[in-house]
Amino acid sequence: MFWISLFFIGACFGSFFNVVIYRLPLNESIIKGRSYCPNCYHQLSWYDLLPIISYLCLKGRCRYCLKKIGISHLVIEVIGGILFVYCFYQYDLYKMIIVYFIAMVLLVIALIDLKTFNIYDITIFILFILTIIYRLLTSFDILDMIAGSLVISSLMMGINIFIKDGFGIGDIELMFVSGILLGFNNIIIAFMIAIITGGIYSLFLLLLKKTTMHSYIPFAPFLTGAIFFMLQYDNIFIF
Ligand SMILES: [Zn+2]
Incomplete structure (x- = not known):
């Protein structure tokens, strides 16, 4: 019951x-x-x-x-x-509430991106607030948080210089905030998971001729899925 x-x-x-x-x-x-x-x-x-x-x-x-x-x-x-x-x-009670709402906000970001090809600033802002609380409850390692926030977001901006319409600004903001959440190592792994799963999905669509090389695929569902996975990874598999 x-x-x-x-x-x-x-x-x-x-x-x-x-x-x-x-x-x-x-x-x-x-x-x-x-x-x-x-x-x-x-x-x-x-x-x-x-x-x-x-x-x-x-x-x-x-x-x-x-x-x-x-x-x-x-x-x-x-x-x-x-x-x-x-x-x-x-989780314990406080962490449970924070992790639950982080997961739900990630889900909201993914589904709105699927529906509208857009990530809303307010959702990123709420994720940021939850992230800071999560970090206060776990480990508030400033250096790791800064390094995590910059590593992937700057890489994405770098890629955007060479590929026009590469990553959406919302995707970059999402990786900036999630980098604070996951820290340096895990945000890199999360990004790789998203690239691989997103890549496989796009390849399927191409093979099924449901898309062309030039059409846009919402990337946030892959990013948010990988971010949540890595958040759990840290919690479940402690070496
Ligand atoms: Zn009705």
């Missing part, structure tokens, strides 16, 4: 981040205004907003206009729940 409650709390946060992912690109306030259906604009009641349960009861449709709600809604709520349970199991 205890773990189910934890999962449900995490799913509620997931539901909140769904709102963030939807409203941020539209420049709408995230806290003000009740939730509404993006199709018929009908205000939603509390029983429409129960994470996971509402979605399943309504079979993924709006109660009022019956328009299908994207499966991503459900997926984010489930991921929110799983991550909450995982973080609770893995």
